[in-house]
Amino acid sequence: MGAIYLVRHGQASFGAEDYDALSERGFEQSTVVGAELKRRGVTFSQARSGSLARQRDTAATALKTLGADVSVVEDPRWNEYxxxxxxxxxxxxxxxxxxxxxxxxxxxxxxxxxxxxxxxPCAETWPAFLARCTEALADVVASLGKGEHAVVFTSGGVIGAVCGALLGAPETGLLKLNRVTVNGGITKVTSGRGGVNLLTFNEHPHFEGETAGLLTYR
Structure with a gap:
């Protein structure tokens, strides 16, 4: 059974002129995520991220720590609303x-x-956002070989909407699950004979104990 690990980006720069830039804490969180993925011993056949700076920098930092020999493919469909x-x-x-x-x-x-x-009235409506997010996940699932795993660096709204869709309630996913996603949280989606299923949501024990001070929601 293959799996897709959805990682929320590290803390951005709320209140700054450039919100999209990872904060210093965001880089630290990304390093911890990489260490957590390394601890799990998962081998990734591919890595993807949105095209936003905070997503790309989280990917680069985490994968450097992980030591994964895999190139990141940018796909703007993984961008946040x-x-x-x-x-x-x-x-x-x-x-x-x-x-x-x-x-x-x-x-x-x-x-x-x-x-x-x-x-x-927005440039991107909610149905359009939901469609691109679920299509992005479907493309990753379709590209995986038997037993292969992928890691995707994205954002809370995307993760919430995708997980909600897998549970049959995309609106609830955006409005409720998105609300509680942590920076650097890990969500695991599996793909196999039983279809595509949500296995875990928003895992963050890597931000407990000595690293508890790195836990943030925005």
């Missing part, structure tokens, strides 16, 4: 100053985005 565009159209915009306050605004905007469906 545009939170700025969504907040602009569905919440009147929101300043990235206070993390909790911003999350509250974003939660409401995401719900409105989902409810707007295909007629939404």
């Amino acid at each position: 545009d939170h700025v565009d969504i907040a602009r159209h569905h919440a009147g915009g929101a300043a990235q100053e206070d993390s909790r306050a911003y999350q509250s605004v974003l939660d409401a905007a995401l719900r409105a985005w989902v409810e707007a469906g295909e007629s939404g």
